[in-house]
Amino acid sequence: xxxxxxxxxxxxxxxxxxxxxxxxxxxxxxxxxxxxxxxxxxxxxxxxxxxxxxxxxxxxxxxxxxxxxxxxxxxxxxxxxxxxxxxxxxxxxxxxxxxxxxxxxxxxxxxxxxxxxxxxxxxxxxxxxxxxxxxxxxxxxxxxxxxxxxxxxxxxxxxxxxxxxxxxxxxxxxxxxxxxxxxxxxxxxxxxxxxxxxxxxxxxxxxxxxxxxxxxxxxxxxxxxxxxxxxxxxxxxxxxxxxxxxxxxxxxxxxxxxxxxxxxxxxxxxxxxxxxxxxxxxxxxxxxxxxxxxxxxxxxxxxxxxxxxxxxxxxxxxxxxxxxxxxxxxxxxxxxxxxxxxxxxxxxxx
Amino acid sequence: xxxxxxxxxxxxxxxxxxxxxxxxxxxxxxxxxxxxxxxxxxxxxxxxxxxxxxxxxxxxxxxxxxxxxxxxxxxxxxxxxxxxxxxxxxxxxxxxxxxxxxxxxxxxxxxxxxxxxxxxxxxxxxxxxxxxxxxxxxxxxxxxxxxxxxxxxxxxxxxxxxxxxxxxxxxxxxxxxxxxxxxxxxxxxxxxxxxxxxxxxxxxxxxxxxxxxxxxxxxxxxxxxxxxxxxxxxxxxxxxxxxxxxxxxxxxxxxxxxxxxxxxxxxxxxxxxxxxxxxxxxxxxxxxxxxxxxxxxxxxxxxxxxxxxxxxxxxxxxxxxxxx
Numbered sequence: 001x002x003x004x005x006x007x008x009x010x011x012x013x014x015x016x017x018x019x020x021x022x023x024x025x026x027x028x029x030x031x032x033x034x035x036x037x038x039x040x041x042x043x044x045x046x047x048x049x050x051x052x053x054x055x056x057x058x059x060x061x062x063x064x065x066x067x068x069x070x071x072x073x074x075x076x077x078x079x080x081x082x083x084x085x086x087x088x089x090x091x092x093x094x095x096x097x098x099x100x101x102x103x104x105x106x107x108x109x110x111x112x113x114x115x116x117x118x119x120x121x122x123x124x125x126x127x128x129x130x131x132x133x134x135x136x137x138x139x140x141x142x143x144x145x146x147x148x149x150x151x152x153x154x155x156x157x158x159x160x161x162x163x164x165x166x167x168x169x170x171x172x173x174x175x176x177x178x179x180x181x182x183x184x185x186x187x188x189x190x191x192x193x194x195x196x197x198x199x200x201x202x203x204x205x206x207x208x209x210x211x212x213x214x215x216x217x218x219x220x221x222x223x224x225x226x227x228x229x230x231x232x233x234x235x236x237x238x239x240x241x242x243x244x245x246x247x248x249x250x251x252x253x254x255x256x257x258x259x260x261x262x263x264x265x266x267x268x269x270x271x272x273x274x275x276x277x278x279x280x281x282x283x284x285x286x287x288x289x290x291x292x293x294x295x296x297x298x299x300x301x302x303x304x305x306x307x308x309x310x311x312x313x314x315x316x317x318x319x320x321x322x323x324x325x326x327x328x329x330x331x332x333x334x335x336x337x338x339x340x341x342x343x344x345x346x347x348x349x350x
Numbered sequence: 351x352x353x354x355x356x357x358x359x360x361x362x363x364x365x366x367x368x369x370x371x372x373x374x375x376x377x378x379x380x381x382x383x384x385x386x387x388x389x390x391x392x393x394x395x396x397x398x399x400x401x402x403x404x405x406x407x408x409x410x411x412x413x414x415x416x417x418x419x420x421x422x423x424x425x426x427x428x429x430x431x432x433x434x435x436x437x438x439x440x441x442x443x444x445x446x447x448x449x450x451x452x453x454x455x456x457x458x459x460x461x462x463x464x465x466x467x468x469x470x471x472x473x474x475x476x477x478x479x480x481x482x483x484x485x486x487x488x489x490x491x492x493x494x495x496x497x498x499x500x501x502x503x504x505x506x507x508x509x510x511x512x513x514x515x516x517x518x519x520x521x522x523x524x525x526x527x528x529x530x531x532x533x534x535x536x537x538x539x540x541x542x543x544x545x546x547x548x549x550x551x552x553x554x555x556x557x558x559x560x561x562x563x564x565x566x567x568x569x570x571x572x573x574x575x576x577x578x579x580x581x582x583x584x585x586x587x588x589x590x591x592x593x594x595x596x597x598x599x600x601x602x603x604x605x606x607x608x609x610x611x612x613x614x615x616x617x618x619x620x621x622x623x624x625x626x627x628x629x630x631x632x633x634x635x636x637x638x639x640x641x642x643x644x645x646x647x648x649x650x651x652x653x654x655x656x657x658x659x660x661x662x663x664x665x666x667x668x669x670x671x672x673x674x
Contacts, residue, residue, distance in 0.1 A: 081564055112570035125561035129379060129583045138579075139569035172382075188565065 015090055015097050020196055020228050021078070022054040026087035026101075028070075028077050032303060045303045047073040049252040049310075050087070052330075055196070057092075060222065060229040062243030062260070064236060064275070066299060070252040071232045075198045077101070078230065079117055080108065091115070091196070113143060116189035120201035122181035126173035132159070132184055133169035139191040158187040163217060179210035186217065196228045203238060215242055236279045240264055245336075248272050251310040252302055254330060258337040268333060268344040270315050277349040293349070309342065317343050379583075386664040393660020396653035403650060407458045416449040418456040419617045423447070432636045442638040444624075445631055450638055453619040454646050460531040460620040461601045461650065467532060468600035471539030473593040476546025477582075483547070484554025485577060495551065502544035506603065511612045513537055529615050534607065538600045546592045553585035587665035594658030598651040605647055621647045 015022055029044040048070040055061045063071050076082040078089050080100050089100040093114045100111055116139075119125035126135055136155045140146055146154060156166035162183040173181055182202060189197055199218065203211040219242065221227060233239045239246055240260060247257040248271065256269040267273055274293040281287050295314045300306055306313050312323035322342050330340040387393060406413075416422060422430040422443060435442040441450035483494040514537065518528040527533045557563060563580050571579075605622025607613035614620045621643045628640030 076564075079568055081567055109570045112568065115568075117565065117568050119561040119565065121561055125565055127562040127566075127580055127584070130579075138566060138571070142566075142569050142571045142575065185565075188569075192569070 015092055018056050019054045020057045020092050021230075022052075022090040023074070023078060024052050024088045024090065025050050026052070026074065026077055026089065027085045028073050028082060029085045043303055046252050046305055047302055048077065048084075049305070051249075051252070051254050053247055053254060053257060055228055055230060057195075057228055058222075058226055059244040060231050060242055062239035062246040063230060063232045063249060064234060064239050064246060065249035066234060066275075068299065068302065069249045070302070071234075071249055072200055074249070075117070075200055075230060075232055079115060079198055080111075081117075093195070109143070113139075113192045114194050115196040115198070116192065116194040117198040117200060118182070118185050118189050118202045121205050122178050122185055123173075123205075125185050126181055128173055131170050131172060132164075132176075135173070135184060136169075136187045136191055139188065143192065145192075154191070155187075158190055159184075161190065161221070162187045163213075177210075178206050179214060182206060182210075182214050183217065186214075186221070190221065190225070193225070194227070196230070198230045198232070200232045201234070202231075204233065204235065211238065218242065236276060248275065251299060251305055253310055254338075254340060255311065256337075256339050256341075257330070258334075258339075262334065262337050265348065266334075266337075266346045267349065268337070268339045268346055269311075269341045270317050270343075270345075271311050273347050273349050290349075309340075311341075317345070319343065383664050386666075387660055390660035390663055392656045393664075396656035396660070399649060399653045400657065403458055403653075404462065406455055407462055410452075410455050410459065413455075415452040415455065418448060418452045418619045420449070421447040422449060432631065432639075434636075435638055441642045442636070444627060444639045445636070450624075450642055453624060454621070454642050457619040457621045457624055457643060458646060458650070460614050460618065461604060461622075461647070463531040464535040464538065464604040465597040465601040465654070467535035468539040468542065469593050469597035471536065472543045472546055472596045473589060475539070475543035476592070477550050477589055479543065480547040480550025481554055481577065481582070484551035485558065485573070485581070491551075494547075498544045498547045501541065502548075504541060506538075506541055507606065509541060510534075510537055510603065510607055511610070514607065514612050530618075531604070531614050531620070534604055534613060535600065538603055542596055542600070546589065546596070549588050549592055550585060553588055554581055557581045557584050587662055590665060591658045591662040594654050594661065598654040598658075601647070601651055601654075 026048055027046075027050050028048040029046050031041045032043040032045060033039040034042045051070075051074065053061070063074065065071050073082065077084040077087075078100065080089075080103070084101045087101060090097050091100050091111060091114070093111060098107060098111055100108075103111055130138075133152070133155050136158055137151045140151050140154060145151070152169075155169055159166050159168060164180060164183050164187070168176070168180075173184065176184065182205075186202075202218065203214050206214060215238065218229070222229060229242075231239065231242055243260050245258065246260050246263045248255045248263070248269065250271050255271045256263060256267065263272065264276065267276055274295050277290070277293040281290065293316070295316075297314050300310075300313055306324070308322075308324040308326055309315070309318070309328050312318040315323065318324070319342070326342070328340045328342050330338045333339050333344055422439075424430055429447045430439070430443050431447045432445055433439055433443045433447075439449060439451070441454065443449055444453070479494050479498065483491045483498075514534065517523065517533060517537075520528075527536070558581065563576055566576050566580055601621075604613055604620065605625065608620045608622030609626040611623075611626070613622055616623060624643035625640060625647065628636075628638075628643060631637075632640040
């Protein structure tokens with residue numbers, strides 16, 4: 001039994017009414033090839049190794065982890081921007097449940113109307129040769145929605161929804177600041193009235209002062225349009241601000257998955273302890289008394305992940321013969337608090 | 351879609367901008383492009399020279415010129431051979447008594463036809479092959495790029511000479527292909543698309559991974575839309591710039607072929623052939639037969655390259671118009 005099989009089994013095979021998206025045993029490996037003409041596969045980067053989670057309607061699931069742990073790959077597999085190696089992605093749309101990982105042609109196009117993405121880099125995510133109007137209208141054009149006039153009206157409406165002026169419609173992306181560009185990206189994502197949105201580090205590239213504006217905008221939009229978010233970040237305070245539940249990823253696996261408050265108040269996985277202890281606290285007294293948990297070494301290569309628990313090479317609590325042999329399962333140790341560790345322990349780091 | 355009646359202050363018109371007359375003019379890519387190009391002085395001068403040359407070459411039959419193949423004689427019937435530039439014969443005559451001015455202008459026809467035709471062919475072939483290789487990784491990419499390597503590996507001049515020699519011997523080919531500048535243009539075009547294909551492929555490889563392409567894919571856009579709306583427009587500047595360089599080098603290579611005697615068949619004048627002939631005359635003191643076609647060749651190729659430079663800058667969407 002794989003480590004997330006139990007999680008998947010515990011959730012049942014049917015999608016409960018309040019669940020909009022369920023990922024089951026998602027695996028994504030990128031082949032490493034050698035040779036120019038006769039390509040030979042000499043290995044693979046295991047970016048995402050058998051993860052399962054679900055997202056409930058109207059909630060924000062935060063996905064955190066350090067760079068390269070597979071957060072963005074997970075999101076791109078969910079949206080089918082990457083082909084998953086295996087696993088399923090069940091998505092509820094108009095009362096029916098579709099497996100995105102296996103959807104083709106028209107079905108896939110139909111699902112794409114329901115789910116959109118906002119990217120990290122507001123400079124790379126807008127085509128420099130298109131006006132804001134044509135960028136925001138593109139999803140409408142692709143799906144053949146509305147007449148030209150209706151689309152123009154819709155673009156103006158969307159621009160004001162995200163706090164831009166409709167007059168900006170005829171300008172080009174490079175005429176805007178990072179925060180404004182991110183708003184354009186949000187407007188584009190909203191164009192099709194999606195029910196589910198992936199936010200791939202939407203504020204990481206912005207100034208701190210602008211981050212709050214964009215986060216508040218995203219929260220307002222969620223309330224306004226009943227959106228469900230998968231929020232990817234490596235900034236833990238941002239995740240705490242916006243998420244309802246949080247999943248911590250390490251090297252392609254979920255280490256801990258819990259309600260936001262449970263995770264921040266009572267983290268159980270040693271990796272979560274280390275991660276949370278790195279969050280600065282805006283109180284010099286507390287900060288001075290607090291002890292940081294420093295991890296040794298670097299994150300191992302995902303092309304050659306460690307045997308047993310993926311974290312054991314850096315874990316302060318690892319025990320020989322257990323952690324380096326047996327893969328820990330994701331277990332529900334408290335209601336709705338899932339941990340993948342052989343020796344979990346509640347530890348307050350805040 | 352009125353459920354989105356969400357009002358924000360920003361919806362009010364931006365008064366400050368409107369007062370300055372800066373608000374909401376839809377500026378097209380073309381407006382931006384031409385404004386940036388106009389700022390580039392050298393490119394504008396080059397464009398002017400080229401425009402003048404094109405007009406001259408097109409209008410040549412209606413201009414008061416001697417026939418470029420006519421052997422001129424004076425009133426007494428003596429042939430006007432190797433006459434230095436003077437009134438009426440502004441650029442002198444060559445060793446057969448032909449008007450150099452007329453030959454330079456008519457020679458420009460051959461050069462421009464070769465340059466432009468080869469350039470268009472290279473732009474089409476290079477873009478097509480480069481895009482296919484860049485957008486479809488794996489086998490198509492491998493096959494196309496190895497073919498490109500093969501074409502790039504051919505030594506241009508020797509192959510052009512050999513094929514140029516063989517072509518007229520093939521019976522069913524039309525006459526214009528065997529003799530005129532078009533045959534040479536097509537030959538050069540088919541031999542020089544390789545570097546453009548590589549450049550286009552590289553552009554596709556990098557643009558394909560850009561987030562705006564991913565966004566289009568997430569919106570459900572088709573491959574065709576992604577290629578034509580998102581990737582190609584962003585790859586246009588290297589394509590246009592490389593093409594202008596190809597136009598220049600095709601003119602040079604045609605001149606080299608004619609110089610060596612393998613180009614357009616005499617007596618049709620071309621700059622290369624004139625330079626070859628003028629070289630022999632110049633050592634005897636008749637410099638005008640060499641210098642004028644030489645200047646025409648150099649100025650034309652330089653102009654094309656400067657124009658290419660200007661186009662590259664003008665096609666960069668992030669360059670502002672304000673910069674002086």
